[in-house]
Amino acid sequence: MRTLRFLLQKEFRQIFRDPSILRIIFVIPIVQLLVLPWAADYEIKDIRLSIVDRDHSSYSRQLISKITASGYFKLHRYTISYEQALLDMENDEADLILEIPARFETDLVKLNEAGLFMAINAINGVKANIGGAYLRIILQDYNQEVRMKWIQLPRFSPELTIQVTNANWYNPHMNYKFFMVPGILVILLTMVGANLAALNIVKEKEIGTIEQINVTPIRKYHFILGKLIPFWVLGLLVLTIGLLIARVAYGIIPLGSLFVIFGFAAVYLLAVLGLGLLISTFTSNQQQAMLISFFMMMIFILLGGLYTSIESMPVWAQLITKINPVAYFIEVMRMVVLKGSGFADILPQMLTILLFAIVVNGWAVYNYKKRS
Amino acid sequence: MKQFLSFVKKEFFHILRDRQTMFILLGMPIVQIIIFGFALTNEVKNARIAVLDNAKDVATLSLTQELEASRYFEIDNYLHSYNDVEAVFRKGKIKLVVIFPQRFNQDLLHLNKAQVQLVADASDPNVANTLTNYARAIIMDYQDRITQGRKLPYTINTEMRMLYNPQLKGSYSMVPGVMAMVLMLVCTMMTAITIVKEKELGTMEIMLVSPVRPLKIIVAKAIPYLILSIVNISSILLLSVFVLEVPINGSLALLVFESILFTLTCLAFGLLISSTTDSQQTAMFISLTGMFLPTIMLSGFMFPIENMPFPLRMLSNAVPAKWYYSIVRSVMIKGVGLASVWKETLILTGMMIFLLILSTRKFKIRLA
Numbered sequence: 001m002r003t004l005r006f007l008l009q010k011e012f013r014q015i016f017r018d019p020s021i022l023r024i025i026f027v028i029p030i031v032q033l034l035v036l037p038w039a040a041d042y043e044i045k046d047i048r049l050s051i052v053d054r055d056h057s058s059y060s061r062q063l064i065s066k067i068t069a070s071g072y073f074k075l076h077r078y079t080i081s082y083e084q085a086l087l088d089m090e091n092d093e094a095d096l097i098l099e100i101p102a103r104f105e106t107d108l109v110k111l112n113e114a115g116l117f118m119a120i121n122a123i124n125g126v127k128a129n130i131g132g133a134y135l136r137i138i139l140q141d142y143n144q145e146v147r148m149k150w151i152q153l154p155r156f157s158p159e160l161t162i163q164v165t166n167a168n169w170y171n172p173h174m175n176y177k178f179f180m181v182p183g184i185l186v187i188l189l190t191m192v193g194a195n196l197a198a199l200n201i202v203k204e205k206e207i208g209t210i211e212q213i214n215v216t217p218i219r220k221y222h223f224i225l226g227k228l229i230p231f232w233v234l235g236l237l238v239l240t241i242g243l244l245i246a247r248v249a250y251g252i253i254p255l256g257s258l259f260v261i262f263g264f265a266a267v268y269l270l271a272v273l274g275l276g277l278l279i280s281t282f283t284s285n286q287q288q289a290m291l292i293s294f295f296m297m298m299i300f301i302l303l304g305g306l307y308t309s310i311e312s313m314p315v316w317a318q319l320i321t322k323i324n325p326v327a328y329f330i331e332v333m334r335m336v337v338l339k340g341s342g343f344a345d346i347l348p349q350m351l352t353i354l355l356f357a358i359v360v361n362g363w364a365v366y367n368y369k370k371r372s
Numbered sequence: 373m374k375q376f377l378s379f380v381k382k383e384f385f386h387i388l389r390d391r392q393t394m395f396i397l398l399g400m401p402i403v404q405i406i407i408f409g410f411a412l413t414n415e416v417k418n419a420r421i422a423v424l425d426n427a428k429d430v431a432t433l434s435l436t437q438e439l440e441a442s443r444y445f446e447i448d449n450y451l452h453s454y455n456d457v458e459a460v461f462r463k464g465k466i467k468l469v470v471i472f473p474q475r476f477n478q479d480l481l482h483l484n485k486a487q488v489q490l491v492a493d494a495s496d497p498n499v500a501n502t503l504t505n506y507a508r509a510i511i512m513d514y515q516d517r518i519t520q521g522r523k524l525p526y527t528i529n530t531e532m533r534m535l536y537n538p539q540l541k542g543s544y545s546m547v548p549g550v551m552a553m554v555l556m557l558v559c560t561m562m563t564a565i566t567i568v569k570e571k572e573l574g575t576m577e578i579m580l581v582s583p584v585r586p587l588k589i590i591v592a593k594a595i596p597y598l599i600l601s602i603v604n605i606s607s608i609l610l611l612s613v614f615v616l617e618v619p620i621n622g623s624l625a626l627l628v629f630e631s632i633l634f635t636l637t638c639l640a641f642g643l644l645i646s647s648t649t650d651s652q653q654t655a656m657f658i659s660l661t662g663m664f665l666p667t668i669m670l671s672g673f674m675f676p677i678e679n680m681p682f683p684l685r686m687l688s689n690a691v692p693a694k695w696y697y698s699i700v701r702s703v704m705i706k707g708v709g710l711a712s713v714w715k716e717t718l719i720l721t722g723m724m725i726f727l728l729i730l731s732t733r734k735f736k737i738r739l740a
Contacts, residue, residue: 024657039669041679042498090708112525118532123705125540126414133505143528162515163487166504168494179496191661290656291396307674309499311418317411335464338495345462
């Protein structure tokens with residue numbers, strides 16, 4: 001126990017002596033947490049629309065003003081040439097083209113039927129789908145209005161309709177920051193923790209100080225614990241600051257108990273730091289350690305479900321997420337912060353991470369050899 | 373000139389000697405393109421949903437079947453009471469609950485009107501919104517089918533065409549983004565440590581006493597990495613076309629030219645980091661951890677730039693990956709020529725020259 005205390009003293013001193021490390025631990029996460037969530041707005045709005053109007057009738061004008069009044073669309077160009085509209089799309093200035101053919105009004109009134117043509121930039125398939133759906137709903141509404149004008153209500157038997165109402169639970173205002181901030185916090189915590197831990201032992205190897213430790217009677221697990229605990233404490237500190245920022249800057253107050261968040265984070269940090277230490281025992285210089293830990297982090301983070309949902313991934317990628325601690329923490333964080341889940345709800349995730357932590361740390365202790 | 377060539381040769385030796393690192397630098401992009409190209413998609417499919425059917429009649433059963441049959445949904449659970457809704461959401465797997473009221477079919481037939489309620493777990497607003505829209509579309513289709521035969525007067529028919537990507541493949545928008553991200557991170561990191569490593573090892577002194585000018589030292593350091601990057605560009609393009617099946621609709625020569633321009637910009641950025649830092653650890657932290665999230669979030673491939681607040685939109689203009697992403701999308705998928713991307717090309721060129729000049733300026737010819 002006394003050995004451990006001295007080791008801890010040494011590690012803490014080493015960390016606090018180097019101002020650039022401290023800056024990395026605190027400043028980068030705080031700045032990114034303050035800036036990046038503002039960028040994460042997925043909502044599809046302000047779709048840029050080029051309208052080709054060959055009819056120039058009162059109907060086409062009504063239709064256009066109805067579309068622009070909806071708030072989803074921004075009229076980029078009003079023209080009579082389809083080529084011009086297509087050029088807009090090629091230059092990335094328009095997302096959607098609506099063509100109103102000549103005789104639109106006449107056909108609608110006289111022939112009871114008229115056509116419209118819509119072309120969508122579908123490179124981003126999801127955006128195209130939703131943009132097209134918005135415009136179709138507006139067109140249907142407009143169609144309904146035209147019918148109402150020409151047919152007296154009583155004579156017109158009401159159409160058969162299925163009314164769809166929808167409710168958005170846990171985030172009724174569809175605020176993307178509620179969704180992103182907990183996830184970004186997890187990622188920053190992970191990057192700082194794993195990278196620093198990965199660099200730590202390997203640095204002692206590079207400088208040569210590891211020899212000095214190897215000749216002392218310090219036990220292997222003492223050494224690993226001595227490396228682990230300081231970063232664990234710092235990690236929890238970063239989490240606390242992060243949650244404070246979430247509260248002050250974004251007004252996010254966890255629905256669930258803080259106790260659950262910190263309980264899970266404590267176990268999670270053990271797992272992530274253990275992973276970093278494991279990398280550290282395998283590699284021989286800082287550059288390699290950094291490359292490998294960054295490579296793993298990138299996979300863990302991008303496949304962690306923060307940006308794209310895990311269910312949509314191919315099966316083999318979903319299997320990777322089963323051993324991805326980041327995915328578990330992001331999931332738990334969102335459950336606790338947004339839905340108020342308790343310990344009972346997150347128990348499976350908790351046990352998985354605990355197992356992960358035990359395996360990784362055990363491996364790191366085993367792999368650290370006092371002989372070179 | 374001879375002097376310069378011998379410097380380039382020296383840098384080549386440095387790279388070729390460290391086989392392990394070279395292997396990582398060439399192999400990493402390949403693995404990343406394959407993993408992320410397949411796994412990252414903004415489509416939502418196979419989402420698990422639950423159904424609370426209070427009616428259990430013909431209409432609700434066939435609607436449930438339609439939902440199940442679509443590739444977007446997988447029915448995971450049938451609930452029995454409204455109180456179960458909260459419970460399944462808290463467990464976290466179910467994204468959407470479809471609720472049919474009692475007497476659904478009767479209402480539909482006799483009153484011509486019936487209600488369906490969709491309750492989404494909006495803790496992920498994007499998924500919630502997309503799923504609600506998909507479910508709505510399926511229900512609308514069903515409604516259209518049962519009202520067929522009744523021809524309504526004054527009908528507007530809309531024909532819709534999806535340009536550039538008629539099958540709505542998610543990879544068409546994600547793969548160019550992954551290309552930009554991987555090239556940016558790998559190329560920046562490659563040069564970020566070259567100068568600082570010489571500082572750490574002490575070999576910098578030898579270079580400084582030689583008559584070579586800073587600009588030459590910097591350019592000589594960039595050239596071998598440029599060749600490595602060209603190898604990376606080729607492997608990335610080959611993988612994108614043959615493994616990820618994203619076509620190159622425009623000119624290949626233009627695409628390669630733009631890619632080289634982009635890597636040059638990244639290499640210059642790495643050199644700037646390298647000449648301003650004094651330890652490898654700091655240089656790597658800045659080029660990897662510092663660049664990673666901003667590159668992903670501000671280049672426009674994950675989140676639409678037009679939705680960002682004004683200061684961030686301005687900031688995103690400073691991210692080279694944003695311009696490259698837009699170029700790749702235009703050239704690869706839309707198949708347009710230089711006439712449509714000259715602005716982006718000019719901006720990237722400007723950035724590269726600026727970064728190169730700045731890193732030469734910051735390059736200190738005296739030791740601290």
